[in-house]
Amino acid sequence: MTALSQAHCEACRADAPMVSDEELAVLIKEIPDWNIEVRDGVMQLEKEFRFKNFRYALAFSNAVGAIAEEEGHHPALLTEWGKVTVTWWSHEAKGLHRNDFIMSARTDRVAETAEGRK
Numbered sequence: 001m002t003a004l005s006q007a008h009c010e011a012c013r014a015d016a017p018m019v020s021d022e023e024l025a026v027l028i029k030e031i032p033d034w035n036i037e038v039r040d041g042v043m044q045l046e047k048e049f050r051f052k053n054f055r056y057a058l059a060f061s062n063a064v065g066a067i068a069e070e071e072g073h074h075p076a077l078l079t080e081w082g083k084v085t086v087t088w089w090s091h092e093a094k095g096l097h098r099n100d101f102i103m104s105a106r107t108d109r110v111a112e113t114a115e116g117r118k
C-alpha cells in the first residue's frame with residue numbers, strides 16, 4: 001500500500017497546479033501498471049481491469065464510483081463485459097494533478113478486494 005493510496009484529494013480547481021515533469025516521473029513509479037495517455041492534448045492515467053463477467057465489472061465500477069464521490073474527484077469509466085477501463089485526469093484543469101495519482105492508487109486498492117477478478 002503506497003502513501004498515495006492513503007492520501008486524500010484536494011478540491012478540484014481550474015487553476016490547480018498540474019504535476020511537473022519531475023513530479024510525473026516520480027509519481028508514475030508509484031502506480032506502475034497505469035498508462036499515460038494523451039487525448040486532445042490532455043494527459044490522462046488509464047488502466048484496464050479484467051473480470052469474469054459483466055456483473056463483476058459493474059460492481060467494481062460502482063465501487064470506484066463510490067470512492068470518487070467520497071473524494072469529489074471522478075474518473076471516466078468504460079464498463080464492458082469482463083473489463084473496466086478506468087481513466088483519471090483533472091477535467092477543469094485539463095491535465096494531471098496529484099489527485100489523479102491518488103485516485104489511481106485508491107482504484108488499485110479497490111481492485112485488490114474486488115470479486116470476480118481475472
Ligand SMILES: C[C@H](O)[C@H](O)[C@H]1CNC2=NC(N)=NC(=O)C2=N1
Nearest residue numbers: 012072073074089090091092093
Ligand atoms: C463541481 C464539482 O466538484 C467539480 O466539477 C469536480 C467534480 N469532479 C471532478 N473530477 C475530475 N476528475 N476533475 C474535475 O475537474 C472535477 N471537478
